[in-house]
Amino acid sequence: MGSAAMFLKSAIVATSLFLVTNTRADDDPLAVLLPKLAVSSARFEAMLKKASFTMTGKMETISSDGSLSDPKEGMFRIVNDGSGVAKVEVIKYAEDGKDKTEEAKKKAEEKAKEKKVKKPDEETHMPFLGTEQGKYDYRIGESDKADPTRVRVYFTPRSPAQNLVQGSAWVDSTNGNILSMGASPSKTPAFVDYLRVQIECNEMTSMGPAPSKIIFEGGGGILFIKKRFRGAATLTGWQVPP
Numbered sequence: 001m002g003s004a005a006m007f008l009k010s011a012i013v014a015t016s017l018f019l020v021t022n023t024r025a026d027d028d029p030l031a032v033l034l035p036k037l038a039v040s041s042a043r044f045e046a047m048l049k050k051a052s053f054t055m056t057g058k059m060e061t062i063s064s065d066g067s068l069s070d071p072k073e074g075m076f077r078i079v080n081d082g083s084g085v086a087k088v089e090v091i092k093y094a095e096d097g098k099d100k101t102e103e104a105k106k107k108a109e110e111k112a113k114e115k116k117v118k119k120p121d122e123e124t125h126m127p128f129l130g131t132e133q134g135k136y137d138y139r140i141g142e143s144d145k146a147d148p149t150r151v152r153v154y155f156t157p158r159s160p161a162q163n164l165v166q167g168s169a170w171v172d173s174t175n176g177n178i179l180s181m182g183a184s185p186s187k188t189p190a191f192v193d194y195l196r197v198q199i200e201c202n203e204m205t206s207m208g209p210a211p212s213k214i215i216f217e218g219g220g221g222i223l224f225i226k227k228r229f230r231g232a233a234t235l236t237g238w239q240v241p242p
Helices: 003-027 029-050 103-111
Strands: 050-063 069-080 087-095 136-143 150-157 163-170 178-185 193-198 202-203 208-210 213-222 223-239
Touching: 029 136, 029 150, 029 163, 029 178, 029 208, 050 213, 087 103, 202 223
Parallel strands: none
Antiparallel strands: 050 069, 050 223, 069 087, 136 150, 150 163, 163 178, 178 193, 193 213, 202 208, 213 223
């Protein structure tokens, strides 16, 4: 076979492989969606590191008969001044109906003086972040009947760890923005039986959607001393500097 014919055959084979490869990628919604999710997750984490917002919430203890007790309510301003460490400003705080704002302020000041440096393998990141995607398996589930561009993506760590989460998120498939997420640690710390967190992202900032509501519940304890709790918080007044 002449060199021209060999070249032509090789070119045809290479073109065929290129078309097959690209067709498979285009036909795989997950392969198209994950890069978008990586970008939006990086933007989301960058936003949280420099944003300031107000958090208003309540937490209660769940008794064995299902009744609620020991309510704790508060309003806090989370301030990021560019130092890399968020400052918690206590606006008001109460336990079981009793005002304990001043005590909470003192505790917040003492907490701020503690210098805790987390190791890289102790930090929890968005499960769709580019550096995290190799640690997870993903699956696209159902789509929103009212808006098919909104799809649910399930994520599970390949090797469970305390800083890796499992759950699912509703995302905008056109841009990868996270609309809501439900997650729990894939491996819980000692004395923690379970912890579930639901996040809604309905606040809009210059860097995209931000959390507007957080709902959580958990339980744990030592031996026969067990406690369950639940709570919720709304996040408002988002300020994201340029």
